[in-house]
Amino acid sequence: MSTATVTLPGYPTPSSQVHSPTYTATPQAHEYRLAHNARLSPNRPPREFVKQTRNGGVSLRLTGQDDQATLPVYGYGASVEGILDVHKRDGIASVEVQIEGTLMMEEVAEGGATNCKLFLNKSILWVKDRIYEAPCPRSLPFSLPLPTTFSNCGKTYPLPPSYESHLSGLPGFRARIKYSVSAVAVKPNIIPHAVKSSLLGGGDWTISTPFEYLPRTRPSTPLPPPLVPGQWGIIETSQWKVFPTLIHANQGGHDIMVKLYLPASRTFCMHESIPFHVMFSSSAMSLAAFMPLGPVVTTSLKTQHTKLQLLRQTTVDVRNESILGTRTDIWRVDCIGEGAFRHAGDGGAHWIGFSGDIYISPDTKVGGFKAGGFSTKDCVVLTMAPPDLSKSPFKELRLTVPVRLATDPYPRDGSGLVGYSGQTGPPSISSSDEFGATPDLGYDI
Numbered sequence: 001m002s003t004a005t006v007t008l009p010g011y012p013t014p015s016s017q018v019h020s021p022t023y024t025a026t027p028q029a030h031e032y033r034l035a036h037n038a039r040l041s042p043n044r045p046p047r048e049f050v051k052q053t054r055n056g057g058v059s060l061r062l063t064g065q066d067d068q069a070t071l072p073v074y075g076y077g078a079s080v081e082g083i084l085d086v087h088k089r090d091g092i093a094s095v096e097v098q099i100e101g102t103l104m105m106e107e108v109a110e111g112g113a114t115n116c117k118l119f120l121n122k123s124i125l126w127v128k129d130r131i132y133e134a135p136c137p138r139s140l141p142f143s144l145p146l147p148t149t150f151s152n153c154g155k156t157y158p159l160p161p162s163y164e165s166h167l168s169g170l171p172g173f174r175a176r177i178k179y180s181v182s183a184v185a186v187k188p189n190i191i192p193h194a195v196k197s198s199l200l201g202g203g204d205w206t207i208s209t210p211f212e213y214l215p216r217t218r219p220s221t222p223l224p225p226p227l228v229p230g231q232w233g234i235i236e237t238s239q240w241k242v243f244p245t246l247i248h249a250n251q252g253g254h255d256i257m258v259k260l261y262l263p264a265s266r267t268f269c270m271h272e273s274i275p276f277h278v279m280f281s282s283s284a285m286s287l288a289a290f291m292p293l294g295p296v297v298t299t300s301l302k303t304q305h306t307k308l309q310l311l312r313q314t315t316v317d318v319r320n321e322s323i324l325g326t327r328t329d330i331w332r333v334d335c336i337g338e339g340a341f342r343h344a345g346d347g348g349a350h351w352i353g354f355s356g357d358i359y360i361s362p363d364t365k366v367g368g369f370k371a372g373g374f375s376t377k378d379c380v381v382l383t384m385a386p387p388d389l390s391k392s393p394f395k396e397l398r399l400t401v402p403v404r405l406a407t408d409p410y411p412r413d414g415s416g417l418v419g420y421s422g423q424t425g426p427p428s429i430s431s432s433d434e435f436g437a438t439p440d441l442g443y444d445i
Contacts, residue, residue: 033204048082049209057088057183057205066393072181076159081143084125084183094135097183098122099144101159101213103371105318107330108172112318114178116372117176118150118159125183136185144181146213152372160371162212165314165331173316175374182208201405217367217406219267226355227261227277229345234279234353237265247280247290247384248395254286258380260308262372269409270364273357274337276308278343278382284349289393293353305385310337310358310403317373320339329373336361336378360405367405378403 019048048071050066052058062082065072074080080099086092094375099117125140149156164176185205226241236242241264247256261277289332293305317329337360344355358380368376382399 003111031073044410046175051207051209053205053207055088055119055196055205058183058207059085059087060181060207060209061085062181062211072209072211074179074211074213075137075426076217077148077189079138079145080181082141082181082212085141086138086140086185089136091187092128092185094124094127094138094186095136095183095185096122096330097125097142097144099146099179099181101150101177101179103160103175103176103374105316105372105374106173107318108167108174114318114373116152118371119147120281121145121147123351146149148311150371156427157372159213160369160374162375163369164314165316165318165376166330167314167330171330171387173318173330175314175316177371177374178210179213179440180208180210182206200245209313214366215409216408218408219265219269219406219410221267221277222412223266223268223272223403224263226275229347229353232347233281233351234259234261234277234344236261240277241266243399244402245382245397247397249286250393250395252428253289253393254283256280256282256394258287258382258397258399260380262380262401262403266402267404267406268360270360270367270405271362272409273359274310274380274403275355275357276339277353278308278341278379279351279353281347281351286382286393287352291352292393293392294352297341297343297354305386306382306397308339308341308356308358308380308382309335310339310360310378311381312336312364312368312376312378314376315374316389336364364405367407378405427433 031275047063047065047067049062049067049069051060060082061084062072062080064081067139072080073330077137083093083096087096092098100119100120103116104114105115105116121144122146123142126136127140128134128136146159149157160177162177162179164178166172166174183246187204197384224237227234231234243262244262245257245258245260257280259279259281261279263275267426279296280287280294282290295306295308296304312334314334315329315331315332337358339356339358341354341356344353346352366376368378380401380403382397382401384394384397385394386394389396
């Protein structure tokens with residue numbers, strides 16, 4: 001019986017001239033960058049935010065921070081990382097660090113106030129061994145993750161950004177969302193036979209600093225190309241959403257059809273302007289009567305009867321009750337953006353169109369959120385207010401469209417896509433009937 005020998009085919013010897021391309025940190029003349037994330041740059045020097053106790057016994061160093069910043073800043077899903085330096089170690093029995101978030105609301109003249117703990121995350125860094133009597137280490141590193149959500153009254157919400165608002169007058173309110181990191185070095189002369197783990201006074205050394213929680217968000221789609229006028233009006237596309245309404249005429253005249261066009265996503269970067277189109281159509285006589293009340297395309301200081309604004313409603317509800325079917329919440333409304341109109345076209349005497357941009361105030365730092373009884377909502381509002389309703393040929397107009405503001409723009413050139421774990425929509429946020437459902441946006445990690 002013969003035994004067959006199986007021989008595997010051989011592989012060709014690679015040429016000595018075949019090799020991997022040489023890596024370069026920047027694109028060469030025949031190359032271009034697909035995506036880039038500057039936050040991952042290895043050349044960025046490490047920075048720290050440092051705070052020290054008055055007696056110099058303990059220093060708190062928070063890594064990854066701007067050393068010129070007033071307060072440390074953390075984003076969505078970040079960890080508060082740093083080092084606790086213990087300079088005076090005599091008598092230290094234990095060392096603990098914690099981060100916490102708090103929601104505080106107070107209704108002025110209504111007698112209501114509430115404090116809600118958003119989260120509390122503690123970690124014991126070191127405990128003295130009673131057998132070996134080893135001294136406390138000079139440096140104790142720590143890392144405490146920030147949660148992405150919190151629960152209140154059985155509901156789960158995204159962790160809200162640092163924010164503060166108040167309404168003067170009666171009734172009024174004060175509301176604040178704040179975050180802090182604290183560390184305490186416990187000495188045994190207060191409680192000689194136990195390790196104390198709360199921030200008490202006495203001989204303990206305590207150090208604390210507030211920090212800003214500012215989650216970065218971005219739209220999930222880019223801004224669409226602008227619409228163009230046609231023979232019968234503005235030509236609509238699926239990338240723009242139309243919001244129709246009517247300006248009702250007085251004294252038997254013809255109503256005016258109004259169409260406001262906004263990008264379909266309704267999610268915008270707060271550092272960019274919001275594009276829009278608006279079209280008015282009716283009979284020639286009604287349009288002629290409306291023009292003195294219509295949009296003004298000049299930049300003069302004359303009164304504008306037709307306005308397009310970005311409004312923010314901030315609401316506080318301490319009691320979460322309703323009396324005889326009426327909610328007990330208190331709110332304020334602020335204008336955080338103004339629209340500028342440009343003439344875009346017309347169709348004889350039967351329609352006229354405008355385009356433009358809403359310019360957002362640079363003081364706007366956070367988008368809308370809901371945290372229990374404290375919430376902010378943003379909306380684009382188109383209004384037309386005649387100077388004298390009794391003599392005006394038309395009634396007032398108010399059209400409200402809910403929108404969302406993001407901290408970062410859509411990465412048109414791909415920058416910012418590398419290093420993210422992807423976009424995830426936040427939990428849905430309930431809204432009032434006036435504002436309707438708000439669009440989702442993605443979180444940057």
